Amino acid sequence: MTVFALVDCNNFYVSCERVFNPGLENKPVIVLSNNDGCAVARSNEVKALGVTLGAPVFKEQALIKKHGIQVFSSNYALYGDMSNRVMRVLSDFAPNLEVYSIDESFLDLTDVRKNDLTDFGVEIKTKVKKHTGLPVSVGIAKTKTLAKIAAGIAKKSKKTGGVLDLCNPTHLDRALEITNIDSVWGVGRRFAKFLKVYGIKNALLLRDCDTEFIRKKMGINGVRLVEELRGNSCYPLDSSPMQKKNITVSRTFGRVIRNLEELAEAITAYATRGAEKLRRNGLVADSISVFIMTNRFDKENFYYNTEIIRLPASSNNSSEIIAAAIQGLRKIYKPDCLYKKAGLFFRELKPESMVQQILFDTVDREKNQRLMASLDTVNDIMGRDTLKYASAGLSGKKQWKTAFSHRSPAYTTKWDQLPKVT
Amino acid sequence: MADIKAIYKPEESDKCERPLFMIPVSAGFPSPADDYVEGSLDLNKHLIKHPAATFFVRVAGDSMLNAGIHPDDILIVDRSLDAVDKKVIIAIVNGELTVKRIRIKKDGIYLVAENENYNPIKINKEMEFEVWGVVTSVIHAL
Numbered sequence: 001m002t003v004f005a006l007v008d009c010n011n012f013y014v015s016c017e018r019v020f021n022p023g024l025e026n027k028p029v030i031v032l033s034n035n036d037g038c039a040v041a042r043s044n045e046v047k048a049l050g051v052t053l054g055a056p057v058f059k060e061q062a063l064i065k066k067h068g069i070q071v072f073s074s075n076y077a078l079y080g081d082m083s084n085r086v087m088r089v090l091s092d093f094a095p096n097l098e099v100y101s102i103d104e105s106f107l108d109l110t111d112v113r114k115n116d117l118t119d120f121g122v123e124i125k126t127k128v129k130k131h132t133g134l135p136v137s138v139g140i141a142k143t144k145t146l147a148k149i150a151a152g153i154a155k156k157s158k159k160t161g162g163v164l165d166l167c168n169p170t171h172l173d174r175a176l177e178i179t180n181i182d183s184v185w186g187v188g189r190r191f192a193k194f195l196k197v198y199g200i201k202n203a204l205l206l207r208d209c210d211t212e213f214i215r216k217k218m219g220i221n222g223v224r225l226v227e228e229l230r231g232n233s234c235y236p237l238d239s240s241p242m243q244k245k246n247i248t249v250s251r252t253f254g255r256v257i258r259n260l261e262e263l264a265e266a267i268t269a270y271a272t273r274g275a276e277k278l279r280r281n282g283l284v285a286d287s288i289s290v291f292i293m294t295n296r297f298d299k300e301n302f303y304y305n306t307e308i309i310r311l312p313a314s315s316n317n318s319s320e321i322i323a324a325a326i327q328g329l330r331k332i333y334k335p336d337c338l339y340k341k342a343g344l345f346f347r348e349l350k351p352e353s354m355v356q357q358i359l360f361d362t363v364d365r366e367k368n369q370r371l372m373a374s375l376d377t378v379n380d381i382m383g384r385d386t387l388k389y390a391s392a393g394l395s396g397k398k399q400w401k402t403a404f405s406h407r408s409p410a411y412t413t414k415w416d417q418l419p420k421v422t
Numbered sequence: 423m424a425d426i427k428a429i430y431k432p433e434e435s436d437k438c439e440r441p442l443f444m445i446p447v448s449a450g451f452p453s454p455a456d457d458y459v460e461g462s463l464d465l466n467k468h469l470i471k472h473p474a475a476t477f478f479v480r481v482a483g484d485s486m487l488n489a490g491i492h493p494d495d496i497l498i499v500d501r502s503l504d505a506v507d508k509k510v511i512i513a514i515v516n517g518e519l520t521v522k523r524i525r526i527k528k529d530g531i532y533l534v535a536e537n538e539n540y541n542p543i544k545i546n547k548e549m550e551f552e553v554w555g556v557v558t559s560v561i562h563a564l
Binding site: 020022023024025084085088089130131132133411412415418419420421422 | 472473474475477478479480481482483485496497501502512517518519520521550552554
């Protein structure tokens with residue numbers, strides 16, 4: 001019998017800010033996206049005020065002033081460091097751990113002998129809070145999908161004290177019943193829409209669905225999903241119901257860009273970042289699409305265009321992707337436009353292992369792979385962009401880089417920005 | 423059938439570190455130091471016992487001068503340690519981070535400065551008080 005725990009940090013970005021600025025505790029706090037555009041993290045107090053995730057900040061200025069909502073830019077250096085600390089503490093609790101995202105981790109508790117899993121969950125929660133200052137919720141169950149459901153409930157329900165064990169069937173049915181079909185891990189928007197048509201609106205109804213019906217309508221992934229809900233583990237650590245369907249890298253510019261060279265610099269940087277993401281996830285793309293657009297609020301002069309480029313072969317190679325992206329950019333670039341945003345979608349993603357060598361491929365793929373591996377290793381050790389492509393721009397400050405005007409200090413990564421004590 | 427006592431995970435890295443002997447091997451008399459292999463002294467290992475729970479903070483103010491803590495010093499703070507009586511700790515008092523010595527007495531908890539100009543703070547119910555971490559070392563540049 002398998003046992004998994006999902007440990008999920010509560011309001012992660014906001015909580016990180018609160019560790020070093022305790023005056024923010026119990027106060028409404030928002031953390032903004034890149035370019036300070038919209039709210040990507042909200043404290044519970046802000047959620048209660050009705051500010052939605054992704055709400056554009058300029059729209060909420062009235063609320064912000066009225067309730068004294070504290071606003072911060074994303075401080076990725078801080079969040080990344082705090083995430084590493086949490087994961088390090090968690091690694092003490094189980095021999096195997098999967099870092100699922102910046103603030104979530106799956107633990108395989110199958111070989112961990114514990115009499116009371118709830119107590120164990122409380123131990124985990126307590127230790128993470130003490131060592132890092134971050135509050136987490138813990139969900140424990142027989143499968144990853146159920147553990148995710150348990151953690152979701154533990155997070156919202158004060159009664160659970162932040163820890164919920166669903167291995168015991170007592171509360172399982174009720175937990176599944178209150179879990180909306182949209183929130184089930186592995187059920188994307190398409191499936192959710194479809195299932196609701198058949199009246200399957202929560203996890204309990206999905207679990208009790210006829211397997212053959214699910215197989216016909218949702219394929220093998222659907223069956224795995226239902227099996228996971230039934231307590232039969234189909235996804236061990238490091239395996240998920242959905243491979244990322246697409247990867248997008250895009251940014252809104254700090255100031256407008258007019259000329260092709262600067263746009264090309266930006267696109268090269270995004271292509272590089274995206275290729276890194278692909279490699280890190282063991283994926284390749286079959287095609288990419290580039291898009292550029294001017295300020296969408298200037299309706300009169302609005303220009304948006306996009307171009308899809310098929311890669312000669314499935315790839316996650318930076319050079320090839322950069323070349324394709326620039327090729328696409330040239331096709332859609334129009335002079336005398338004030339560009340405000342650009343980006344790349346990486347499409348038709350596949351696991352690296354599935355790549356077939358095309359017959360007339362002129363590129364030495366193995367050599368490129370080794371080059372990419374070296375690139376990634378050097379950048380890993382010495383910092384992002386230590387090695388980069390010349391087309392990404394060699395001049396010092398890049399004007400199109402995003403704005404972070406409300407960023408808190410790099411409390412844990414810069415000597416001159418340490419928290420102060422009196 | 424014997425019970426399995428423990429299950430070890432195999433070391434999966436393909437690197438195999440081997441110590442480098444400090445004396446070149448040669449014919450003739452061996453050096454008495456041959457059997458001793460030295461690594462260098464690692465300050466990180468010495469000062470930081472719990473990396474995930476260790477943070478650095480910068481001192482502002484002179485409230486702990488007599489404890490050898492000066493303005494601008496860096497304190498190494500370990501959140502995993504317990505704040506027992508007489509430890510120098512970082513505490514949260516009314517939303518601010520402060521460095522003081524904690525005294526746990528029969529009549530309550532006190533935060534005591536190491537400077538005659540500062541009075542001890544007695545923690546009462548109205549105050550928001552929480553232990554942030556225990557100070558283990560001071561880094562003072564001369």
